[in-house]
Amino acid sequence: MPFKYYKDNREFIKALEKSGDLVTIEQEVDWDMELGAIVRRACEKNSPAPYFKKIKDYPGWEAFGAPMSTWRRLNIAMGLDPETPINELQDEYIRRITAPTIKPVEVSRENAPCKENLLTGDDVDLFKLVAPMVHGGDGGRYLCTWHMVVGASLKAPDNVNWGMYRQMVFDEKTMCGPVLPFSDMGKMFYEEYAPIDKPMPFATVIGMDPLSGIAACAPAPYSEAEYTGQLMGEPVELVKCETNNLLVPAHAEVIIEGEIIPHVGIEEAPFGEYTGYRTSPRAARTVYKVTCITYRHNPILTVSNMGIPTDEGQLLRSFSLALEMRKLLESQQIPISGVYMLPESTHHLVAVGVRNAYPGIAHQIGHLVFGSKLAPWFHMVMVVDDKTDIYNLNELMHDFSTKLHPSKGIHIYKSHVGTPLYPFADPADRKYGKGDKVLFDCLFPLDWPLAETPIKVGFSNPDIYPLEIQEKVLSSWKEYGFKD
Amino acid sequence: MRKEWDTYILTKLAEVEEDVETLRVIRDLTPGTHKYRGKFVKCLISRDPDKYPDTLRVRLGRGQLTNKIWSIKITAEVEGIPTKPYHMSGGISLKED
Ligand SMILES: Cc1cc2nc3c(=O)[nH]c(=O)nc-3n(C[C@H](O)[C@H](O)[C@H](O)COP(=O)(O)O)c2cc1C
Numbered sequence: 001m002p003f004k005y006y007k008d009n010r011e012f013i014k015a016l017e018k019s020g021d022l023v024t025i026e027q028e029v030d031w032d033m034e035l036g037a038i039v040r041r042a043c044e045k046n047s048p049a050p051y052f053k054k055i056k057d058y059p060g061w062e063a064f065g066a067p068m069s070t071w072r073r074l075n076i077a078m079g080l081d082p083e084t085p086i087n088e089l090q091d092e093y094i095r096r097i098t099a100p101t102i103k104p105v106e107v108s109r110e111n112a113p114c115k116e117n118l119l120t121g122d123d124v125d126l127f128k129l130v131a132p133m134v135h136g137g138d139g140g141r142y143l144c145t146w147h148m149v150v151g152a153s154l155k156a157p158d159n160v161n162w163g164m165y166r167q168m169v170f171d172e173k174t175m176c177g178p179v180l181p182f183s184d185m186g187k188m189f190y191e192e193y194a195p196i197d198k199p200m201p202f203a204t205v206i207g208m209d210p211l212s213g214i215a216a217c218a219p220a221p222y223s224e225a226e227y228t229g230q231l232m233g234e235p236v237e238l239v240k241c242e243t244n245n246l247l248v249p250a251h252a253e254v255i256i257e258g259e260i261i262p263h264v265g266i267e268e269a270p271f272g273e274y275t276g277y278r279t280s281p282r283a284a285r286t287v288y289k290v291t292c293i294t295y296r297h298n299p300i301l302t303v304s305n306m307g308i309p310t311d312e313g314q315l316l317r318s319f320s321l322a323l324e325m326r327k328l329l330e331s332q333q334i335p336i337s338g339v340y341m342l343p344e345s346t347h348h349l350v351a352v353g354v355r356n357a358y359p360g361i362a363h364q365i366g367h368l369v370f371g372s373k374l375a376p377w378f379h380m381v382m383v384v385d386d387k388t389d390i391y392n393l394n395e396l397m398h399d400f401s402t403k404l405h406p407s408k409g410i411h412i413y414k415s416h417v418g419t420p421l422y423p424f425a426d427p428a429d430r431k432y433g434k435g436d437k438v439l440f441d442c443l444f445p446l447d448w449p450l451a452e453t454p455i456k457v458g459f460s461n462p463d464i465y466p467l468e469i470q471e472k473v474l475s476s477w478k479e480y481g482f483k484d
Numbered sequence: 485m486r487k488e489w490d491t492y493i494l495t496k497l498a499e500v501e502e503d504v505e506t507l508r509v510i511r512d513l514t515p516g517t518h519k520y521r522g523k524f525v526k527c528l529i530s531r532d533p534d535k536y537p538d539t540l541r542v543r544l545g546r547g548q549l550t551n552k553i554w555s556i557k558i559t560a561e562v563e564g565i566p567t568k569p570y571h572m573s574g575g576i577s578l579k580e581d
């Protein structure tokens with residue numbers, strides 16, 4: 001049984017309009033910073049998503065900014081009530097991605113709107129596409145900020161990866177961008193194609209349906225197309241590329257096909273990044289040579305504007321990284337109550353609630369998550385007990401400030417993996433992607449005598465107010481005169 | 485017509501060599517659909533804004549626009565992607581070629 005979902009971005013835009021989560025901007029905006037500035041402000045104010053109908057120099061092109069930068073929009077993309085609480089959204093998501101995987105289906109070109117227009121040969125010109133100057137000072141025009149790059153393993157061609165790797169336009173037929181060596185595509189390209197000097201076919205997909213987008217930026221441990229099928233509850237529809245054998249979502253807005261070239265690099269960046277800074281330097285980055293472009297009539301470019309929280313990179317990556325950690329910790333039978341990565345931390349800080357079952361449990365959690373494939377993307381783990389509401393910032397801050405021993409509770413793991421994007425790292429560590437990690441153990445030690453262990457003073461603690469008193473107060477709350 | 489370009493300098497600005505042919509990436513600042521197009525060129529640059537035919541604006545490594553207005557003369561456009569390491573930050577000297 002399929003879940004409620006949107007087959008393309010156009011249906012998603014309509015749904016957001018209906019729920020009040022979209023602002024349609026009819027007046028012309030400039031692709032050179034104005035459009036980016038609007039998306040940035042909308043992210044910082046948690047405003048509805050801007051939908052641009054008229055863009056300077058690009059008649060016929062539209063743009064859709066900040067497609068999934070709020071929990072409401074993520075809920076809507078998942079076909080849920082916009083106000084679904086985060087823990088319920090997490091449970092629903094886990095239910096879907098732990099069900100059997102669903103293979104994609106291939107559709108014909110005639111049934112693939114992304115084939116409505118075709119540019120090949122001399123007609124290929126990336127400047128015909130409305131690549132915005134997202135932030136002033138960016139190293140170039142970033143055509144691909146909310147998109148996915150499709151690539152296949154050379155050794156095992158059925159191993160196809162979808163990943164979000166930013167791409168900047170260099171010239172008419174060339175894009176460049178960072179492909180980090182620990183990413184799935186990085187492993188394929190640097191370990192399989194580059195050593196034998198073989199260009200790697202790629203297809204960049206812009207404006208795919210929202211669930212494919214979620215899958216592409218999730219740390220999916222298997223095919224993202226099958227992962228999308230799990231989220232949809234039915235197969236995602238794909239169509240074959242024009243110039244290579246890769247399959248791409250048939251209902252996407254724009255497909256850019258070509259090859260990734262080994263052993264060359266073109267200056268890319270700086271760029272406003274998910275940490276909320278321009279951190280990684282301008283450097284020689286991976287080169288994409290474009291051979292073909294297909295697109296829908298009146299194509300709609302999706303634009304993410306990364307910067308200070310909250311944008312979709314921060315929100316969705318936090319969401320899916322936390323859920324992979326939850327799966328990992330549960331697979332090891334750690335008695336966790338939940339895992340929540342704070343989007344406001346730009347997915348650097350994760351809170352784990354756990355039953356304080358035995359000494360050293362916080363270290364066990366730290367070692368497991370820092371030792372996982374997810375580790376490069378965060379460096380702070382905060383372990384709290386299962387009574388703390390990990391989704392409540394006030395409660396986390398209270399535990400952090402009161403239960404964390406300033407020397408015995410903070411544990412540093414040195415010389416770990418990091419990324420060149422860490423703003424706090426010194427330039428040498430950034431250059432080589434090194435990063436230390438820190439565990440905040442906010443559990444009271446189990447070897448303290450019970451009589452000497454502080455008791456948290458809160459309304460819902462039965463050691464403070466017996467349940468019958470709590471129930472009486474709750475049921476009489478309005479009668480007392482409170483409005484909330 | 486003087487054209488306007490910009491480039492990113494990652495070294496100390498004082499270390500940038502003038503009047504020596506270097507290979508670098510510049511961006512076209514002409515308004516319109518091709519604004520910010522990148523180009524590999526061999527060029528001469530000068531801190532004197534009037535010495536060479538085109539204007540060169542200077543940005544630092546994290547995108548900061550300086551108030552420097554330099555000038556540039558493109559001596560050759562480089563087709564394709566140069567395979568030898570080109571200068572990422574101030575131009576490699578081509579004197580040894
Ligand atoms: C908006 C956005 C931009 C991203 N840009 C990059 C990038 O340029 N390079 C990169 O290696 N990862 C980037 N990431 C992270 C990858 O998308 C992420 O690691 C994803 O899980 C890729 O999956 P993989 O595990 O298949 O590599 C970005 C993520 C988002 C949400």
